[in-house]
Amino acid sequence: MFDVSEVHASKHEMNSDYLGRYQSLTFEISVSSIGEGASLEANHLSRKEAALQQREAALKAAAQTHDGRNVKIATLRLEEETSKDEAASALEQLHEAECEIKFLRTMTQRMILSQEEMEEVVLKRCWLARYWNLCVQHGIHPEIAASKYEYWSSLAPLPLEVVLSAGQKAKEESSAEERDKVSHDLNQLPGEGKIDSMILVEKGMRELASLKVEDAVVLAMAQHRRISDEMKLTVDAQNLLETCELSQEEAQDVAFKQAWLMYFWRRAKNHGLEQDIAEERLQSWITSSARSPTPHDAVDVERGLMELRKLGIENQLWEETRKAVDPDSYNFRMTADSDM
CATH class of the missing domain: 1.20.5 (Single alpha-helices involved in coiled-coils or other helix-helix interfaces)
Known part of the structure; x- marks a missing residue:
């Protein structure tokens, strides 16, 4: 249960x-x-x-x-x-x-030198060669004359002919082309176109002037034709006039210097320098060169050279030719001078 x-x-x-x-x-x-x-x-x-x-x-x-x-x-x-x-x-x-x-x-x-400047260099070499040669001939500065003549004549073998030719061309109004043609042959010489050529001849010219070579040469040549007082008393008037004429050497020297003066006054006229007298001086030297040199001409050329130096014609020509070569430098210098 x-x-x-x-x-x-x-x-x-x-x-x-x-x-x-x-x-x-x-x-x-x-x-x-x-x-x-x-x-x-x-x-x-x-x-x-x-x-x-x-x-x-x-x-x-x-x-x-x-x-x-x-x-x-x-x-x-x-x-x-x-x-x-x-x-x-x-x-x-x-x-x-x-x-x-x-x-x-x-x-x-x-x-570089211009054509005109190169011509001047050659002519001044001719001047130096000629006067150192005369120094050798007349026994002036015998310690240095021979070496100086040898040097300058090597650069200017025919000094008288070249300067007389330049003077002859200066008698006629020449164009720029003709002046360039005159200088053409100068370009064939070495060193002509360099400015140191000009510097060298200027030093040579100053040395010549400082040694009074030209004056000594003129005096030496005059002594060769000096007439004794006894001769003046015995010769007639015609013979006296003849004996007072320049010797061939002196006549050449006068012609040489007349050509030199014509050359520089022609350049001065062409560049418009000393306009009040340039034409008159040029014509005067052309006229005097057309006749046989006289003692009066010998005195005149010396005065002419003194005037050329006093007026500074060579320096003025240098300034003018430099304008064409270096206008900027010239304009700058002129501006600087005007500001002073």
Whole structure:
């Protein structure tokens, strides 16, 4: 016979067991659901993380590409600036080179004589060769005369002929082409075109003047035709007149100096120097050169040479010819003088 209490106890145990199992199942289901949810969330998060990583990688790639472009642009800009600097530097160097070339060209021009200046150099060499030769002949400055004559005659072997020819050409109005033709043969001589040739002859002319060579030569030639007082008392008037005529050597010297004066006064007239007297002086020397030289002419040529030096005709001619050779330097000098 069944005990009711046992039956109820048994039902209670069964109920408790079902309840425990239900709760356990419910917990497991809940845990399982939570696990599945967590797994889904984890997967979702993982996808999000992957997407973020991809986006981050893309952003990094884009940033790197952008940075690369910036670097390339910066490099191009740097190269552009460098090219500009190099171009500016090249232009500056070109300008400096042009200035240097202009300076060298100007200096070269200053160092080269004009046709007219070259002619003057040769004529002054002729003057030096002639008077040192006369020194040798008359025993003037014997310690140096021979060597001086040897040097200058090597540069001007026919001094009398050359100066007389220049004087003859100065008698006629000549064009620039004709004057250049006169100077053509002078260019064939070495060193004619350099300014040191002019400097050298000027030094020679100053040395001649400081030693008073011309005066000594004139005096020596006059002594050769000096007549004693006894001869003056015994000869008649006609013979006395003849004895007072110039010797051939003296006549040549007068003709030489007349040609010299015609040459320089012709140049002075052509350049418009001493306009109040240049034409008159030129015509006067042309007229006097047309007759045989007299003692009076000998005195006149000495006065003429003194006037030429006093007026500084040679220096004025040098200034005029330098204008054509170096106008910039001349204009600068004139401006500087006017500002003083």
